Structure formats: C-alpha cells, structure tokens
Amino acid sequence: DGGITQSPKYLFRKEGQNVTLSCEQNLNHDAMYWYRQDPGQGLRLIYYSQIVNDFQKGDIAEGYSVSREKKESFPLTVTSAQKNPTAFYLCASSEGQGGRAFFGQGTRLTVV
Amino acid sequence: GESVGLHLPTLSVQEGDNSIINCAYSNSASDYFIWYKQESGKGPQFIIDIRSNMDKRQGQRVTVLLNKTVKHLSLQIAATQPGDSAVYFCAEREPGANNLFFGTGTRLTVIP
Numbered sequence: 001d002g003g004i005t006q007s008p009k010y011l012f013r014k015e016g017q018n019v020t021l022s023c024e025q026n027l028n029h030d031a032m033y034w035y036r037q038d039p040g041q042g043l044r045l046i047y048y049s050q051i052v053n054d055f056q057k058g059d060i061a062e063g064y065s066v067s068r069e070k071k072e073s074f075p076l077t078v079t080s081a082q083k084n085p086t087a088f089y090l091c092a093s094s095e096g097q098g099g100r101a102f103f104g105q106g107t108r109l110t111v112v
Numbered sequence: 113g114e115s116v117g118l119h120l121p122t123l124s125v126q127e128g129d130n131s132i133i134n135c136a137y138s139n140s141a142s143d144y145f146i147w148y149k150q151e152s153g154k155g156p157q158f159i160i161d162i163r164s165n166m167d168k169r170q171g172q173r174v175t176v177l178l179n180k181t182v183k184h185l186s187l188q189i190a191a192t193q194p195g196d197s198a199v200y201f202c203a204e205r206e207p208g209a210n211n212l213f214f215g216t217g218t219r220l221t222v223i224p
Contacts, residue, residue, distance in 0.1 A: 006155075033211060042201060043156075043214040050210060058211070090155055098205040100146060101212060103155035 003027065006091050006104035012112050013078070013085065021076045021107045023091035031097050032074035036060060037088040037106075046089075049074055050097055078109060086111050124221045131189040133218050135202035140183055144205040146212065147176060147187045151198045159187070159200075189220075197222045 004025045013019045025032065031050050035043040045058030049068040063082025068074055074093075078085045088108050092101040125131045137145070143164040148156035160171045162178050162185075169176050175188040185202050199219050203212040 004155075031210070035214075040216070042216040045211055048211050056210070092155075097210040098144070098212060100158060100161055101203075102158070103148075105155045106153070108153075 004091055004093055004102055004104035006089075006107050008107060009105065011107055011109045013109060014112060016080045018077055018079050019109065021078070021089055021091075021109070023074045023076065023104060024072055025074075025091075025093045025102075026072060027093055027095075027102060028071070029093035029095050029102070030071070031094045031099070032068070033092045033094075033101065034058075034064070034066065034074070034076045035090040035092065037090060043090060046076065085109055121216070122219045122221070124223055125192050127192060127194060127222050127224050129192055131187075131192045131196070131220060131222075133187045133189075133200050133220065135185040135187075135215055137183050137185060137202070137204050139204065139206050140180070141207050142204040143207055145176070145178065145185050146203045147174075147185075148201045148203065148214075149196075149198045150201065150217070156201060192220075192222050194222045194224055196220060 007022045033048045034046040037043050044060050046064050047066040049055040052071050055066050055068050065077045088106050090106050091104045094101045146161040147159040149159050150156040160176050162169045162176045173190045177186045199217040201214050201217045203214045
C-alpha cells in the first residue's frame, strides 16, 4: 500500500519542549515537504527537500528544523523557539520539484 | 510567491446540482495548477491538474477550466453529492519553483 505515513495523528507538547513529527513515504519520491495549516487558512510551507541530505527553508521556517538522511524519511522537529506551534502539520512528497504533491493524513499538534 | 486566492470562501449547493469553485491567481507566468480536496481532519487529496498550455481538462465528474487572459481557474463538479462536502484548494507552481503555492480554500457544503 503506497503512500505517505505521518505519525502520530495527535501530539501534545508542553511549553518549552521540542517534539518531532514523523513522515515516511514509500513512493520513491525525491522531493518532500512540510506544511503548516491553521484553522480556516491555507497551507504554508515550512521546509522542503529536493534530495537526500539537502533541504531548504520555506516561508515560515523559524522555530522548526528538519533532516533528510534517507530518501523515505523527512522528520520535522518543532522546537521551543516556535512561539505558536499549535496547528495541523502536513507532510507531502512529489516525484519532481513543484510537481503533483501527495499528502499524508496530518499531525495535529497542541501545546498544553 | 504571489498569492493564490479564491473568490468565495463558502459555497452551498443542493445535492444533484453542479458546483463551480473559483480561484484567481496573480502570477501570469505560473505553468501548472492543481485542485485538491480536503476533508475535515485529513490531508488534501489530489482531484485534477492542468498545465498552462491547456484551457480545459476533464476527469470523472470534475472539469478544470483555465483562463489565462484573466488569470482564473475554476473547478466544476457535476451532480454534486454529499461526499463532495469538503474544503477545496487550488495550488499553482511558478516557473522554476520547487514547491506549490496554495490558496486559502473554499468550503463546499452539499445540502441533501
């Protein structure tokens, strides 16, 4: 069953903690992305990676970090520097840069 | 990237009627456009795409129209069903861009 798997589905974070969101794909796609979605709003790009061991900042990268050690995996860490982390996080991948993106089912992060 | 916007944030239609969801884009050089459907609490699902060298593309019950003269994109859904209720996003890709830019979305509600 090919696709993108995000985990966990729900995540709660205490103030000052770092948390890591998982994203795995078995579509053999080179490009992967992380988006943030706030209620009633569109998707904003956090980070993207065009190839293993390479990634670029998106529009709202402050307070986030990523790694791309394997083609299949693109984890996102929400650091304590992110002042308003409560949001719905979506991971996506595409075969080529800027191509049709396939999305995971999202992780809802809540700060408690 | 330049903004991708939608004319109507909400749209209600009767079951069985046709739906038209509109999207205005501001970058006349954008060369690729996609429509996504997002159900509550889930990731966006691909519906249909179109390249800038086309004016119209049809899928199963859906048609995308591209009017480059006025920078307008629309999604037509034939015989709308309750399962079509969701938020619909358009996305555009600017030439040379490594990712898609998303609009804020339109919520479609189908009235039984």
